[in-house]
Amino acid sequence: MMLVNTELIQKLSSLGPRGAFGYGLMEAARADDSLMVLTADLSSTSRVRQFEEAYPERFANVGISEQNMVTMAAGIALEGRTVFCTSFAAFISMRACEQVRTDVAYMKANVKLVGADAGVTIGTQGYTHYAIEDLAIMRAMPDMTVIAPADGLETAKAVQAAAQYKGPVYIRLTGKGGFPPVYKEDYDFTIGKGVLLRDGADAAILAAGAVVANALEAAELLRQEHGLQVAVADLHTVKPLDGALVRALASRVPLLVTAEEHNILGGLGAAVCEEAGAMDAGARVVRCGVPDVFSKVADYPDQLERFGLSARGLADAVLQGLGK
Amino acid sequence: MRSRSETIRLVEEQAYRLRRRVLEMGLEAGPHGAHFGSAYSMAEAISAVFFGVLRSDPAHPDDPGRDRFILSKGHGSVAYYITLAEAGFLPEGLLHTFETKDSLLPGHPCMHRDMGLEYSTGSLGHGLSLGVGVALHAKRTGRDYQTYVLVGDGECNEGSVWEAAMAARQFGLDNLTVIVDRNRLQSDGLCRKVMDMDDMAAKWRAFGWEATDVDGHDAGALLDSLHERSRPAGKPRAVIAHTVKGKGVSFFENNNDWHHRSITPEQVAAAMAELEQAHGKEGA
Numbered sequence: 001m002m003l004v005n006t007e008l009i010q011k012l013s014s015l016g017p018r019g020a021f022g023y024g025l026m027e028a029a030r031a032d033d034s035l036m037v038l039t040a041d042l043s044s045t046s047r048v049r050q051f052e053e054a055y056p057e058r059f060a061n062v063g064i065s066e067q068n069m070v071t072m073a074a075g076i077a078l079e080g081r082t083v084f085c086t087s088f089a090a091f092i093s094m095r096a097c098e099q100v101r102t103d104v105a106y107m108k109a110n111v112k113l114v115g116a117d118a119g120v121t122i123g124t125q126g127y128t129h130y131a132i133e134d135l136a137i138m139r140a141m142p143d144m145t146v147i148a149p150a151d152g153l154e155t156a157k158a159v160q161a162a163a164q165y166k167g168p169v170y171i172r173l174t175g176k177g178g179f180p181p182v183y184k185e186d187y188d189f190t191i192g193k194g195v196l197l198r199d200g201a202d203a204a205i206l207a208a209g210a211v212v213a214n215a216l217e218a219a220e221l222l223r224q225e226h227g228l229q230v231a232v233a234d235l236h237t238v239k240p241l242d243g244a245l246v247r248a249l250a251s252r253v254p255l256l257v258t259a260e261e262h263n264i265l266g267g268l269g270a271a272v273c274e275e276a277g278a279m280d281a282g283a284r285v286v287r288c289g290v291p292d293v294f295s296k297v298a299d300y301p302d303q304l305e306r307f308g309l310s311a312r313g314l315a316d317a318v319l320q321g322l323g324k
Numbered sequence: 325m326r327s328r329s330e331t332i333r334l335v336e337e338q339a340y341r342l343r344r345r346v347l348e349m350g351l352e353a354g355p356h357g358a359h360f361g362s363a364y365s366m367a368e369a370i371s372a373v374f375f376g377v378l379r380s381d382p383a384h385p386d387d388p389g390r391d392r393f394i395l396s397k398g399h400g401s402v403a404y405y406i407t408l409a410e411a412g413f414l415p416e417g418l419l420h421t422f423e424t425k426d427s428l429l430p431g432h433p434c435m436h437r438d439m440g441l442e443y444s445t446g447s448l449g450h451g452l453s454l455g456v457g458v459a460l461h462a463k464r465t466g467r468d469y470q471t472y473v474l475v476g477d478g479e480c481n482e483g484s485v486w487e488a489a490m491a492a493r494q495f496g497l498d499n500l501t502v503i504v505d506r507n508r509l510q511s512d513g514l515c516r517k518v519m520d521m522d523d524m525a526a527k528w529r530a531f532g533w534e535a536t537d538v539d540g541h542d543a544g545a546l547l548d549s550l551h552e553r554s555r556p557a558g559k560p561r562a563v564i565a566h567t568v569k570g571k572g573v574s575f576f577e578n579n580n581d582w583h584h585r586s587i588t589p590e591q592v593a594a595a596m597a598e599l600e601q602a603h604g605k606e607g608a
Binding site: 036057058060062063065067068070071072073074075076078079080081098099102103106107 | 435449488
């Protein structure tokens with residue numbers, strides 16, 4: 001059991017999403033002897049080197065072949081094991097898409113797919129390595145659980161929860177080393193259950209991934225500058241979505257703003273619209289994210305700015321949505 | 325323990341029964357039809373695996389020590405289902421539900437392990453990677469089961485087959501065998517014209533595998549190649565089974581119209597007559 005204290009929270013924050021994943025993986029590996037890790041030539045990059053050194057018999061590097069990796073993982077998992085696969089989010093969700101669907105989801109293989117550098121995290125490296133479609137792709141697969149952790153602690157917790165859960169899971173990692181801790185103390189992470197980080201009656205920001213921190217900052221800006229009380233929810237599990245939380249918020253605030261490092265089509269914003277749209281009456285939904293374009297490249301913070309995902313951008317979306 | 329000649333006779337008899345039953349099931353499937361050509365080209369190969377080499381027990385389909393068979397060319401399902409029934413894994417009655425509403429036996433196999441249906445397959449290029457995973461698990465956990473994967477030659481157009489081939493060699497999987505049903509036809513016609521795979525065995529050898537060419541309708545040759553235990557340690561094995569699509573019925577043979585289609589009672593009668601005649605000659 002991971003002992004959560006300020007020191008660990010700081011450590012996981014400074015390690016960044018990949019490092020926090022690596023940390024959570026070691027915790028999960030100690031709890032589950034069957035746990036195996038496959039990577040596609042990204043042992044260092046995806047921070048599984050420590051696992052490789054500790055458990056060489058439970059590790060395999062398959063080279064640059066994501067399709068083979070995912071199907072191999074399914075084959076191993078169907079022998080009764082827990083198998084983690086790591087690659088960049090773009091390649092695990094798109095290069096190996098049909099393998100994920102047919103060999104992992106369709107056969108309900110106990111495979112955990114971890115996509116590093118999802119969203120626009122990779123900045124000026126360019127769109128070949130962005131993943132702004134992965135939530136939509138993974139969410140469309142029956143029996144697939146989809147998680148987008150907000151910070152280092154949540155990443156480590158999500159990895160352990162995924163390891164304990166029996167069935168296919170996709171974890172997308174966003175953010176950079178030193179990303180701010182959203183969670184300053186221990187909390188209960190449950191797959192499928194969102195966390196209301198802050199309550200408010202004027203509007204709500206529903207976010208997933210590293211932009212949750214920006215959503216919190218936006219709510220604080222709106223309080224300081226406009227006296228608005230804006231709720232913020234961390235919907236770390238994009239599928240199954242915490243429909244109860246979305247409906248509760250939609251019934252008591254007039255505006256929901258969604259925030260995700262993803263195309264506004266098919267991801268968290270779409271999932272929230274689907275939930276809110278099924279209600280008799282409820283809040284309007286404004287989706288912040290990549291507006292269905294391949295934009296020019298930029299450094300990560302600039303790219304977040306461009307897509308209205310910075311704290312200021314999200315605050316502006318709330319103001320605009322409220323007609324202020 | 326059966327003698328070699330007894331096993332050969334058993335495999336030949338099973339292949340004959342398989343061909344007959346494919347006709348019956350194809351007729352029963354009505355307009356849904358069946359993959360006749362492919363089922364016929366692999367008849368000896370799948371029979372050799374199930375009745376010649378596979379160590380498995382229908383009473384314990386989940387035995388972790390069982391040998392694994394993966395039908396990567398899942399469109400050969402009709403041959404697979406019949407073979408599983410003949411081997412005692414799959415209830416006979418279920419065969420009548422082939423490709424019907426809510427059936428457990430769709431056109432492409434859907435995993436149902438208590439009936440020996442080990443994996444959901446049919447998306448080409450996946451099965452060998454499953455096999456690599458399963459064989460690697462055996463290596464890493466000290467189990468001595470063998471893994472057999474049956475792929476089509478057209479299927480080998482898929483890049484993922486060769487990703488898996490590289491991995492099998494890299495991980496030294498001498499507990500893995502791929503059988504290539506080299507019937508030289510794929511959906512759009514001759515492999516040679518669609519995507520020429522040229523010397524198939526040379527390709528596998530180039531990927532570090534031990535590769536053998538055999539007559540895929542010669543039960544004895546197949547059994548010898550599958551039983552061969554002298555391959556060098558660390559090398560996975562490819563058996564290139566040279567076959568004829570639709571083998572055994574003159575109007576099926578090398579005729580891609582019979583890749584997948586429905587069949588009439590008259591055609592079944594004509595095909596049965598040919599099979600019986602050839603079988604009678606062999607038996608004599």
